[in-house]
Amino acid sequence: MACMPSVQDQVRLVPALYQCATHVSEGSIGKTNDSLSEIKRLSSIVDGPLQRLSQIMADSLARRLLLSCEGLTGSLIHPSDYFEQSSIQSARYNFASLSPYLKTGFATINQAILEAMEVEKVVRIIDLSCSASHPRQWLKLLHGFHGRPGGPPEVRLTVVHDDNDFLANMKALLSKEADMLKIPFQFNDVNGRLETLDFSNLRDVLGIKYGEAIAISCSLQMHRLLVVDDNISCTAIDQLQKMANAAQLKQMVSSVYSPASILNYPRTPSPLLLASFLNAIHTLKPNIMLVMEQDANHNALFSDRFVEALYYYAALFDSFNAMAAANSQWANERTQVERMILGEEIKNILLCEGVNRHERHERLSQWEMYMDASGFHHVPLSFDAIRECELKLLSFGLNGCQYQVESDSLLLGWSSTRLYSISAWRPKKGSTSGSREHMLVQRQMNSEPFRVKHSDV
Template sequence: MDIFPEDTVSSATSSPASSLYSPSPHGYGSWVQELSHDQQGVRLIGLLYQCAAEVAAGAFDRANHCLEQITQLASLDAPHTLQRLAAVFADALARKLLNLVPGLSRALLSTANSAEAHLIPAARRHLFDMLPFMKLAYLTTNHAILEAMEGEKFVHVVDLSGPASNPVQWIALFHALRSRRGGPPHLRITAVHDGKEFLANMAGVLAKDAEALDIPFQFSAVEARLDELDPDALRQLLRVRSGEALAISVVAQLHRLLAADDAGRRHVPGSSCLTPVQIIARSSPSSFGELLERELNTRLQLSPDTSSVVSSLSPQSPVLQAAAAAQQRPAAAKLGSFLQAVRALSPKIMVVAEPEANHNAAAFLERFEEALNYYASLFDCLERASAAHRCAAERARVERLVLREEVRGVVAREGAERKERHERLAQWARRMEGAGMERVGMSYGGMMEARKLLQSLGWGGSYEVVHDARGEAFFFCWHRRPLYSVSAWRPAAGRHSGGRLGGS
């Protein structure tokens, strides 16, 4: 169930813009007390949409005015879900606005979160405990791997999930392999993670459980992030060997490769930020401000420094609009190279779990609206879990340390810094098929196991697991809204050497 229904959103966003800017005759603060809870919710939604529009237009003063009002209605410590959600999005919009002045933004925000960095792993564990999505992703991934590895004696599983990696997934796989007909295979797991301590702990935990279950086991660690892996050296980095059946698991990480190419992209001055004069002109829509900008542009165009000319162009300039569009166009070269390198390894199966959302749109307002609705559902899930299990403190840590950072990644950042480029399953299918991969159907048995898990943990009713329209992938839904997808892939027939690996 959405936190704000469509009729509420439409009534909020259809209000005249002037009503959002009109100061209360009683001054700031007192007008909040005059609104009922429902009225505050409607006002918050309208302010968020209006603020996003002003940020997109570079209207510094008007966006700031919206933020001033939002912060009087919203807080990370507020009792109501919508207030906390609004506080998270206000934070992201403020950062987006501050990015209009890059030097100031870097000076203020570069180390803003370092004090809380050590708390993030615990917050991720809270998220795992409170919501079923990662558990479902691990279970359905393992089920697909088990089916693909039927009868195999030597199995190599590569875990590319990075921050979403959890030894719990592979301990569950140990138990499933131990009980299979013919006994467990020789199993090797390679984990890719940028935390040396995490990898060491994972190695110890898995080795202990494998020994207790009498499973021949070997662990390999690759200390790196997924986007740091060299596709041309993937076989060597992952220590892929001949004679082993290969499975690859990647949970909530593949989308980060869509940002990798932006790191080397040449910056076009003015394409991602406005000059101070442009900010003044847009913030003060007077003839003087417009005249000042035109005058400065005229003077700069006489300068031999062509970069100054470009930086002085109006944001409405066709040249600047084309540059901005080119800069924001999704970059898929890194992802394509990586997927082609994976295909060359001839895995029997590659299982991909991703958020089911369109957070990679080039248009900022489109990303904002999609993110607002998507994270509203996640906040709603957390609120229900918090109420049911009396874990408000854990819920607050997840919202503050995990979801807030994700929202910043979608809303506030651009270029290579915008890592949270979630896409829907249909788009992932096009990317995978374009790289020479084909679908592996996720079985009905896997779906039934996932549904049993939901029922056993008391998550039935609001949560459900359903097949996609083709009956080949799974969606994990909250009140029928898909929030995550899981799909399985292998090299397309005729474009690979078969299920077993060849080469050295």
């Protein structure tokens, strides 16, 4: 029987990770090796969420230290290379099934779509959630349209995904359900990822016809459009940033730290990919666009995103652990999701740079700036949409799952940590999309603690 960890051992894990990150930033192989040994000892005591997270982060830190040795890193086989496509799809499906946040997001988004399409006769739904897409969301929406006073509209659904089998199965499932509900239904599939779509011809790519009322749902994908080549900078700037990383991490090790105290750095210009995408969406003039994103500062210098990732994923691992504990049959699914979905996100955040770093999560305040600069305005989520969110969270029976209304949007979190944002948008009347120059903004860090404004959650 494994021995139970002492409180002291649990507390020492976080400083040990900070110390290891400091040594990695300094390029100290010997000190990093000692820190990794200590992390391994502390994380092997018991199989808890913090221990499992520490192992993933330690693996990422070790690999990051080796980045300067191109021959060595080029010879390593990344564990994800062994993942079979069927296992990846299974993990994605289980993530959507196990996550209380994605389920809540889908329910909230559906309610907003139903309201925006209340009197429309022909509705085009665009699902840009790609790997986060799940047929359950659209099954629920079909039932919502079925119960609409005056009868359901004709529903035309376009889904973007990188797996043809997934698309075929979703089409068969939804077509059968629509037929049973006697809803005129059309399914259009687009094989690909959001960042690979031809934004110059988006209407044709997505099969959108003139005269259709358009609703767009994009969950956990838009941050992938923030990719820039971080490596295009002078040596002096690189060296200064490396020194800042090391100095900042040293300060964190010796102080009580929270992500809200991270130093703010001027952000890079918004990438052309995001500007191009938002311009293309703007020209479609959708009735509503729903965006769900990870609410975290993972698009910054290494030191910033290391600390943010530690706090963020500690809360996420804890919530998934609670979900699995409430239903023992999900134990295997939780392990798969932690390793193949969340673990790969963490590795991309900590290990990758430049065009290879796709997990560039931003806070809601930053997305508000991007959207506003691109000619979109907030659509306040209605009382019914917020109530749908509340009821869905309550249905999981987990006290840690909470929500907060902020800037007419929703923030979902675990205990005191904000995890996801849900916001609704519509093109401003008479506006054109924002120029690239308007996308030059300063990073805005929200230092307000996460609060639950509704006491019954």
